Amino acid sequence: MERFDAIVIGGGLVGSAIAYGLxxxxxxxxxxxxxxxxxxxxxxxxxxxxVQSKGDGAPHYQRWTRRSADxxxxxxAELLAKTGIAVGHERPGGVHLCLDDAELEARRAMMERMxxxxxxxxxxxxxxxxxxxxxxxxxxxxxxxxxxxxPYDGHANxxxxxxxxxxxxxxxxxxxxxxxxxxxxGAMPGDFRIRVAGGAIxxxxxxxxxxxxxxxxxxxxxxxxxxxxxxxxxxxxxxxxHVLPLPTTTIRQTVEGGxxxxxxxxxxxxxxxxxxxxxxxxARRALLSxxxxxxxxIVRAWAALRVMPPDGLPIYDQSERFPGAFTANCHSGVTLAxxxxxxxxxxxxxxxxxPSLALFSARRFDVSPxx
Amino acid sequence: MTVxxxxxxxxxAGMAAAALAAELGLDTMLVDEQGSPGGQLYRAIERAPPxxxxxxxxxxxxxxxxxxxxxxxxxxxxxxxxxVEPDGTLFLEAAGRTESLTxxxxxxxxxxxxxxxxxxxxxxxxVMTAGAAxxxxxxxxxxPEGRVVLAGQGPLLYLVASQLARAGAPPIALFETxxxxxxxxxxxxxxxxxxxxxxxxxxxxxxxxxxxxxxxIRHGIRGMRAIGRRRLERVAWEDGELAxxxxxxxxxxxxxxxxxxxxxxxxxxxTAQLCWRPVLxxxxxxxxxxxxxxxxxxxxSGAEAAVLTGRLAALDAAMWLGHIGEAERDRRARxxxxxxxxxxxxxxxxxxxxxxxxxxxxxxxDEVIACRCEEVSVGQIRRATRLGATGPNQLKAFTRCGxxxxxxxxxxxxxxxxxxxxxxxxxxxxGTFRPRAPFKPITVGALADLEAAxxxxxxxxxxxxxxxxxxxxxxxxxxxxx
Amino acid sequence: xxxxxPESRSTIVAVVxxxxxxxxxxxxxxxxxxxxxxxxxxxxxxxxxxxxxxYCMMGVCFDxxxxxxxxxxxxxxxxxxxxxxxxxxxxxxxxxDPKAG
Numbered sequence: 012m013e014r015f016d017a018i019v020i021g022g023g024l025v026g027s028a029i030a031y032g033l034x035x036x037x038x039x040x041x042x043x044x045x046x047x048x049x050x051x052x053x054x055x056x057x058x059x060x061x062v063q064s065k066g067d068g069a070p071h072y073q074r075w076t077r078r079s080a081d082x083x084x085x086x087x088a089e090l091l092a093k094t095g096i097a098v099g100h101e102r103p104g105g106v107h108l109c110l111d112d113a114e115l116e117a118r119r120a121m122m123e124r125m126x127x128x129x130x131x132x133x134x135x136x137x138x139x140x141x142x143x144x145x146x147x148x149x150x151x152x153x154x155x156x157x158x159x160x161x162p163y164d165g166h167a168n169x170x171x172x173x174x175x176x177x178x179x180x181x182x183x184x185x186x187x188x189x190x191x192x193x194x195x196x197g198a199m200p201g202d203f204r205i206r207v208a209g210g211a212i213x214x215x216x217x218x219x220x221x222x223x224x225x226x227x228x229x230x231x232x233x234x235x236x237x238x239x240x241x242x243x244x245x246x247x248x249x250x251x252x253h254v255l256p257l258p259t260t261t262i263r264q265t266v267e268g269g270x271x272x273x274x275x276x277x278x279x280x281x282x283x284x285x286x287x288x289x290x291x292x293x294a295r296r297a298l299l300s301x302x303x304x305x306x307x308x309i310v311r312a313w314a315a316l317r318v319m320p321p322d323g324l325p326i327y328d329q330s331e332r333f334p335g336a337f338t339a340n341c342h343s344g345v346t347l348a349x350x351x352x353x354x355x356x357x358x359x360x361x362x363x364x365x366p367s368l369a370l371f372s373a374r375r376f377d378v379s380p381x382x
Numbered sequence: 383m384t385v386x387x388x389x390x391x392x393x394x395a396g397m398a399a400a401a402l403a404a405e406l407g408l409d410t411m412l413v414d415e416q417g418s419p420g421g422q423l424y425r426a427i428e429r430a431p432p433x434x435x436x437x438x439x440x441x442x443x444x445x446x447x448x449x450x451x452x453x454x455x456x457x458x459x460x461x462x463x464x465x466v467e468p469d470g471t472l473f474l475e476a477a478g479r480t481e482s483l484t485x486x487x488x489x490x491x492x493x494x495x496x497x498x499x500x501x502x503x504x505x506x507x508x509v510m511t512a513g514a515a516x517x518x519x520x521x522x523x524x525x526p527e528g529r530v531v532l533a534g535q536g537p538l539l540y541l542v543a544s545q546l547a548r549a550g551a552p553p554i555a556l557f558e559t560x561x562x563x564x565x566x567x568x569x570x571x572x573x574x575x576x577x578x579x580x581x582x583x584x585x586x587x588x589x590x591x592x593x594x595x596x597x598x599i600r601h602g603i604r605g606m607r608a609i610g611r612r613r614l615e616r617v618a619w620e621d622g623e624l625a626x627x628x629x630x631x632x633x634x635x636x637x638x639x640x641x642x643x644x645x646x647x648x649x650x651x652x653t654a655q656l657c658w659r660p661v662l663x664x665x666x667x668x669x670x671x672x673x674x675x676x677x678x679x680x681x682x683s684g685a686e687a688a689v690l691t692g693r694l695a696a697l698d699a700a701m702w703l704g705h706i707g708e709a710e711r712d713r714r715a716r717x718x719x720x721x722x723x724x725x726x727x728x729x730x731x732x733x734x735x736x737x738x739x740x741x742x743x744x745x746x747x748d749e750v751i752a753c754r755c756e757e758v759s760v761g762q763i764r765r766a767t768r769l770g771a772t773g774p775n776q777l778k779a780f781t782r783c784g785x786x787x788x789x790x791x792x793x794x795x796x797x798x799x800x801x802x803x804x805x806x807x808x809x810x811x812x813g814t815f816r817p818r819a820p821f822k823p824i825t826v827g828a829l830a831d832l833e834a835a836x837x838x839x840x841x842x843x844x845x846x847x848x849x850x851x852x853x854x855x856x857x858x859x860x861x862x863x864x
Numbered sequence: 865x866x867x868x869x870p871e872s873r874s875t876i877v878a879v880v881x882x883x884x885x886x887x888x889x890x891x892x893x894x895x896x897x898x899x900x901x902x903x904x905x906x907x908x909x910x911x912x913x914x915x916x917x918x919y920c921m922m923g924v925c926f927d928x929x930x931x932x933x934x935x936x937x938x939x940x941x942x943x944x945x946x947x948x949x950x951x952x953x954x955x956x957x958x959x960x961d962p963k964a965g
Contacts, residue, residue, distance in 0.1 A: 022770075047773025047813055054779065150962025170779040177780075178769060187770040248826065249787075249937050250910045250957040268910065268957045272826070285819050287465055287473055287482065287832060294830040303964045305827035308937060310787045313818050415923060417944050418891075422922050429891050431873060495924045505927075507904040507917035514921035517941075522892030523872040524900055527865045550870040612915055613904040638924075754919070755926060757911045787926040792919075822923075823937075 015041045015186070017216040017359070018205055020193060020228065023053040024169065024344030025351060026220030027176035032356020033218075034183035041212055042180060043191040043205070050283070052222045053173055053344060055243045055315025057273045058265070059258060060346045062163035063105060063136065067121050070128045071370045072324050075350060077132060080163050082349030087167070093182065096175035098167050099266040103257040105164025106139070106148070108155045108300050115157045122159050136161045149254055154299040158259075166258040168265060169345050176352070188212075193221075196231045198333045203232075218359060219338040222318045223281075233332030235373040238340050240281055240316040244289050245273040248307040262297055262304075270307065272297045285314045318342055327355065327371040329364050337364070338373070385411045385456065387699050388472055388485035390463050390641070393421020394443065394685050395677025395692035396491035397450040402696040404453035407705045411456040411485065413463060413474060415822075419447040421493050422513065423685045426521040435548035436520060437541075439584075439685070446689065465819035468645060470672050473832075475824045480832040487672050487699045490642060491692060494635040494678035497657070497738065498792050499534060500745045502607040504631070505754055508614030512542045512632035525551035528627030531617045533557040533606050536634045536736045540588040547595035555624060556592060557603040557617075559633070561739045568735035578728025581684075604739075606631075633738045637679050640791060642668065644817040651810030654733040655682055656743065657795070658814060665698035666691055674698065687725040690718050743799040743809075752800065753793040755786020763797055767804040774798055774815045787823060790815030866899040879949040894940035894951045895921065895928040906930050906940065907954035929954045 015038075019030040022044030030042040045051075062080045066073030080102075087100040109115040119138050126134040137160045144158055145151050181187055188207065195206035203217040217232065219225045225236035250268035258264075261274040272293050277286070290312055297304050318340055320326050325341035337359055341347050358364050387403050389396045392414035403410045420427040424443030434440060450457070458476065465473035466488065473482045496511040503509065512532060518524045525546060530553040532543050543556050575582060592599065605620035608629050617626045636657035639649065648661040648669035659681045666674040676695040677688035694715055701711040745752070748761025758781050766780040774790065774797050777783055783797055784790040790797070794814045802809040820829075868874075874889030881901040888897045895918045898906050905915035907929050918928035923942045930940040933950050936958035940951065 044770070047771075047775050048816075150960075150964075170782075174766075174769075174780045181769065189770050189772045189776075246826075246829075249823065252957055252959045254960045254962060284467075285465065287819065287829075290819070291829055291832045294826045297826060298830050301962075303960060303962050305825065305830070306935070306964060307826050307960070308823035309820055309826060309829060310823045311785060311789070311818065312820060415942060426891050429874070433871070435869065435871075495922065496920060505914065505916060505919075507906075507915055510918065511920050514918065517921040518866060518896055518899070519869065522866075522896035522900070523869045523874045523889045524866040524892070524896055525869050527867045613917075754916075757909060757914065787929075788924060791924045822939075 012204070012211045012213050015039045015212060015214040017041075017218065018043065018203065018212060018214045019218045019220055020205070021219070021221035021224065022177070022187065022189070023051060023220070023222055024056065024173055024348060025222070025339050025341060026218070027173060027180060028348045028351035029218055029220055029339060029356050029359065030185055031176045031180045031183070032352040033360055034180050034185040036357060036360040038360055040180070040185045041214070042185055042187050043193065043207060044187065044189045045192050046190045050223055050240075050281075050316050052315060052317045053169060054313065055245070055317045056169040056345050057243070057245060057271060058166050058169045058263065058345055059105070059260070060100065060102070060165040060167055061105065061260070061343065062346070063107065063125070063159060063161040064121065065343070065346070066128070067124055068128070069324055070130065071367065073125060073129060073134075074132055075325070076346060077163060078354060079347045079350035080165070082353045083165070083167070086349050086352055090175040090179055094175045094178040096171055096178060098172045098175050100165060100167040102165030104160055104162045105258045105260070106144070106158040106160045107260045108158045110154050110299060111156065118159045134161070147256060150301055150303040152299050152302045164258065166263050167345055172345060172348060176348075193228065196228065198232050198336060200333050201335045203333070203336065216335045216359065217337070219336070222340070223316060225338055225340050229338055232336035233330040234328050234336060234338050235376070236326055236338050236340050237373065237376055238318045238320050238326070239278075241319040242277040242279050242282065242314055243273060243317050244275045244285060244293060244312065244314045245271060246290060246293055246309045246312045247271050248304070249310050251307065259300065262300060269310070270304065272304075281316060283314050283316060285312060321376055325371050326373050327364060327368045328373050335362075383483040385409050385483065385485045386703050387411070387487050387489060388413065388483075389489045389491055391421060391491035391493055391677070391679070392416065392419040392450065392457075393491060393493045393677060393688065394423055394446055395493070395679075395688040396421065396489070397446040397692070398689040399489055399491060399676055399692035399696040400455050401446075401449040401453045402693050403699060404455050406696065406700040408696075408700055408703060410453075411458065412450065413458045413461045413472075415460065415462050417459050419450050422517065423493075423688070425517055430520070436516075436545050437548075440520070462822045463641065464821050464824050466641060466645060468670055468673075473819070475822070475828060478825060478828050480824060480828045482832065486703060487674070489666070489695050489699065490673065490675045490679055491677045491688075492638045492641060492679045494682055495638050495791060497633045497636050497742070498796050499631040499633050499742060500750050500752060500760070500796050501631070502747055502750050503609055503614070505751050506608050506610050506614045507612070508610065508627060509608045509629045509631065512538055512630040515628075515630045516542050516545065519545060519549055525549050526628045527551070529554045529625060530628045530630065531555050531557065531624065531626045532630045532632070533559060533603065533617070534632035535560045536632055537585050537588065537732065538635070539632045540585070540592050542630065542632070543597055544588050544591035544595065547592065547597060552595050553597050554626070556597050556599045557606065557619060558599060558601045559603045559606065559739060560601065560736060562602055564735050564737055567737070568731055571730060571734065574727055574729070574731040577724070578731060580724070581728040633742045634736055635678065635682055636795065637681060638791070639679070640789070640817045640821060642675065642679070643814065644819070644821065645670065645673065647673065652681060654730065656738060666695040667698065683726050683729060687722055690722040690725065693718050694722075743795070744803045745796070752796045753781075753783035753786065755788050755793070756782045758783040760800060763800045764804055767801050771801070773801060773813050775813075777801065778815065784815045789817050789821070865902040866896070868900070877945050877947050879945050879947070879951060881951045882953060888945055890945075892945050893921070894930060894932050894938070894943040894945055894949065896941075897945055897951055898930060898940065898953070903953065905953070908956050910957040913956060
C-alpha cells in the first residue's frame with residue numbers, strides 16, 4: 012500500500028488549491044478525483060473573486076475573504092511563473108447593480124454594516140449613483156439606478172485556475188489520481204487508509220475536499236459536512252471586443268471576450284438539467300443592466316451543482332476523534348483559492364487549524380437546547 | 383401548443399416520415415433549419431434541373447419533397463431546435479424569435495455529418511469536405527475553379543468526383559486512402575457483396591465514370607498534408623506533392639448525435655463504423671419511449687434506408703398515438719423491412735472496406751489542429767490527458783477544446799480517439815462531449831423573449847441581486863452570502 | 865474561387881460582398897456568395913487571427929461565420945441570399961455597440 016504525507020480527496024477548486032499548497036510545502040500528496048462524468052461544482056463557478064458582500068453578520072468570514080482576495084495576486088503570479096498558465100485574474104473592483112430604490116437602500120445598509128463589522132481591518136466602499144456609473148459602464152440600462160462598489164473585488168478564469176493548480180501540484184511532485192472514487196475508508200488517529208479502484212493508499216493526514224461528496228465522507232472521519240447542492244446556470248456569449256471594465260455580481264466579461272451571465276440559484280436536489288425558464292430569467296435580468304446584450308449570441312450554457320453549507324459560510328474542521336482528518340467546504344471556490352492555497356494548506360501541513368478558523372467548524376450547526 | 387408528432391429534420395427520413403404520418407392522420411410538425419426540404423442528401427432538390435450533373439439518384443428526391451409539401455403538416459422552415467426535454471417539450475428558434483411547444487412523440491431525423499479528417503493544414507482556406515463541394519454544386523450551381531484534388535475513401539468520394547466532372551470541373555486527381563489491409567478484410571466476407579449487388583453495381587458505376595472522365599486515381603495514399611501560407615497551395619502525401627487550389631476530403635460520414643446525447647439517451651459505440659449511435663429498437667425508438675430516431679442519425683445506411691426507417695418510425699408513432707392498430711402497423715411494415723434489408727446488405731462490406739485508417743482517428747503530428755473553433759492542437763490534448771484529464775469533458779476544462787460554437791460536433795471524435803490512445807483505453811470507454819442547450823447559438827434577446835408553451839407556474843428561485851423583479855417570477859430568498 | 869457551372873440556368877440574385885456586387889444563383893447561401901466573389905477566406909479567427917473558409921457547408925463546423933446584413937458571426941452557409949444582402953468577412957471577435965438595444 013503506497014503511503015503519502017497527505018491525501019486530499021477531491022480535485023476541484025478547493026481540493027486542488029489545498030493540495031497545491033501542501034505539495035509546495037514539501038509534503039508528498041495524493042490528490043484523488045472522480046472520472047470524466049462527475050458533479051464538479053468547479054464547473055458551475057462564475058469566476059468572481061468577490062469580497063463586498065461576504066460575511067455580513069459574520070466578521071470572521073469577511074476577514075477570511077479579504078485575506079484570500081489579498082493573497083490572490085501573489086497566487087496568480089506564482090502560478091504563472093511556475094506553470095506558464097495565466098489564470099486571467101484582474102482586480103479592478105466590482106459593482107453590484109441595483110434596479111430600484113429599495114434594493115439600493117438595502118445595499119447601502121449592508122455596506123455600512125460590513126464597514127462597522129470590519130473593525131480595524133476597515134472596509135472601503137462607495138455607493139455610486141447612476142451618473143457615476145454611466146461613465147464607467149457603457150450602455151448601462153435605464154433600469155439601473157445605482158450600485159455599491161469596493162476596490163477589493165475582481166475575477167479570474169475558474170478553469171484556468173483549476174488547470175494551473177493541477178499543473179503546479181504535479182510539478183511539485185504531487186500525485187494526481189483520477190477515476191479514484193473512494194470506496195472504503197479506514198480511520199485511526201494519525202493513520203488513514205483510503206481504498207479506490209486502483210488499490211489502497213495511506214497517510215497520516217487526510218483532507219476531505221470532495222464538495223457535495225463530503226456530506227457522505229465526513230462521518231467516516233468523525234466529522235460532519237452538512238452541505239447541500241444548489242444548482243447554478245450560466246450563459247456565455249460569443250467573443251466580443253472588450254466593453255466591460257469591471258465585473259458585476261451577475262455579468263462579467265472574460266479575458267477571451269465572451270460575456271458570462273449568471274448567478275441563478277435553484278434548490279432542486281441533484282438535478283443538473285438546464286431549464287430554459289431560468290435561462291430566460293438570467294437573460295432578461297441581464298438586459299435590464301445592459302440592453303446592448305440583446306443582439307449578442309449565446310454560444311454556450313450549462314448547469315452545475317454548487318456546494319451550499321446551511322448558512323452559506325465555509326466549513327473548515329479538524330477531527331477530534333481522528334486527529335489528522337480535515338474537511339474543507341465552501342460555496343466560493345475561486346474567491347477562497349488564495350486562502351486555501353496560502354493560509355489553510357500551511358495550517359494543515361503544520362497539523363492543526365488556526366484558532367481563528369474555529370468559528371467555521373461544523374459544530375456551529377449543532378443547536379443545543381436553550382441554556 | 384401541442385402536436386402529436388414533431389419531426390426534426392427534413393432530409394429523406396424526415397420527409398418520408400412526415401408524408402406517411404400525415405397520411406395516417408397524425409397531427410404532424412416538421413422542423414428544419416433550411417428553407418426548403420431535402421436535408422443534405424437532397425439539398426435544394428426542388429430547384430434541381432432535370433439534367434443536373436448530380437445524377438438520377440439525386441433527382442429521386444424530388445418525389446419525396448413533393449410528397450412532404452403536399453401533406454397536411456405544419457412545416458417550419460428556417461427553424462432551429464435549440465433545446466429539447468425528455469418530456470417532449472421542444473424549444474425552437476426562427477428569425478430571431480424563440481418559442482416552445484410540446485409533442486407527444488418526437489422523431490429525430492437529423493442525419494449525419496462528415497467524419498473530421500484532421501490532416502496537417504486542414505484549416506487552410508481551400509480545404510473542405512467532399513460533401514461541401516457537393517452542396518455548393520447542389521444549392522448554388524457553383525464549381526471550384528482551378529486544380530481540384532479529392533482525397534479519402536468511401537462511395538461519396540467517387541460520386542462527387544463524377545459529379546464535378548459532369549459539371550465541367552473534373553478533379554486533377556483522386557487520392558484513395560483505403561489501407562491495403564481493408565481490401566483483405568472486406569474480401570473475407572463475400573456474402574454481403576452478393577446481397578448488396580444492386581448498390582455495388584451503382585458504386586462501381588461511379589468509379590467507372592470517374593475513370594472515363596480521365597481523372598487520375600491513386601490508391602494506398604498515406605500521410606496526406608495540406609500546404610500553403612494563407613490558403614491551400616500544394617497537396618502532399620508520403621510519396622509526392624502536387625500543386626492544388628482545392629482539396630476535398632472525405633473519410634465517411636457519422637451519425638449526428640448532438641441531440642440524442644443532449645437528451646442523455648442510451649448510445650453504443652459501433653465498432654464497424656467507428657462512431658457513436660443511439661440504441662434503437664426495430665422501429666427506431668430510443669431509450670425514451672416518446673423519442674425515436676430515423677435515418678443516418680441512427681446509424682449510417684444511406685438515403686434509401688433513411689426513407690424506409692422514416693416510414694417505419696411514422697407507422698410506430700401512428701400506432702402509439704392510437705391512429706392504427708398493431709396488426710396494421712406490422713402488416714404495412716413488412717415490405718418496408720424487406721426493402722430495408724436489401725438496402726443494408728452492402729453495408730458490412732462498405733464498413734470493412736472503408737474503415738478509416740488509424741491516423742484519421744488519431745493524427746500522428748502534434749501540430750495538427752484538433753479543435754478548429756478554439757485552435758487547440760493534438761499535442762495540447764495529449765499533454766492535458768497526461769496531466770490527468772480523463773475524458774473530453776475534463777479536457778474542456780483544461781484546454782477549452784469543445785467550448786467553441788460547434789460544441790464538439792467536429793472535434794469530438796478526434797478528441798476522444800486521442801484520449802483513448804494516450805490512456806490505452808478503448809474509445810467506447812472514453813465517452814464524448816456533453817452537448818448543451820442552446821444546440822445552436824441564439825441571441826440574449828431571443829432567449830429573453832421566449833414564448834413558453836405554458837406559463838412558468840413553477841416557482842423559480844431568483845437571484846438575490848434583484849430585490850423586486852419587474853416581470854419575473856416571484857423571488858425566494860436563497861441562503862446566499864451574496 | 866468558385867464559378868457558376870457552365871450549363872447553369874439558375875435565376876440570378878445580386879448581393880454585396882465586401883462592398884462589391886456579386887451575382888449568385890437563387891438559393892445559394894451567403895457563404896457560397898463569398899466563395900463566388902473570389903475570396904479565399906471568410907473570416908479571421910478571434911483566437912489567433914488565422915484565416916478560415918467554409919469547411920462543411922452544412923452548419924456543423926462554424927468556420928463560415930460572417931457578418932450578414934450587419935449581424936456578426938452568422939453561420940453564412942445556413943443563410944439564403946436575398947437581393948441586396950450585405951455580406952462581410954468576420955474579422956476576429958465582433959464589436960459591441962453599447963448604444964444598441
